[in-house]
Amino acid sequence: MVVPYKHEPFTDFSVEENRKALEAAIKQVESDLGKDYPLVIGGERIMTDDKIKVVNPANKKEVIGYVSKANQDLAEKAHRIAD
Secondary structure (H helix, E strand, O other), X not given: OOOOOOOOOOOOOOOHHHHHHXXXXXXHHHHHXXXXXXXXXXXXXXXXXOEEEEEEOOEEEEEEEEXXXXXXXXXXXXXXXXX
């Protein structure tokens, strides 16, 4: 079932509560920058030594994080589980 698209309402950032919520959300995201993230295959979280560096496309100096890179065996495992 496809849910019809619905625009999110505009947020009024002149309201202090809304501003504080935005600031808290930004701090949360910033605290997660640069972390290592696992592969998830069949619900199993797998960390590998080989990583893919993910950067902010608008600011190439900002590292979003490092994602574990699958090898041939892990890719085949993911494919088997997905079938």
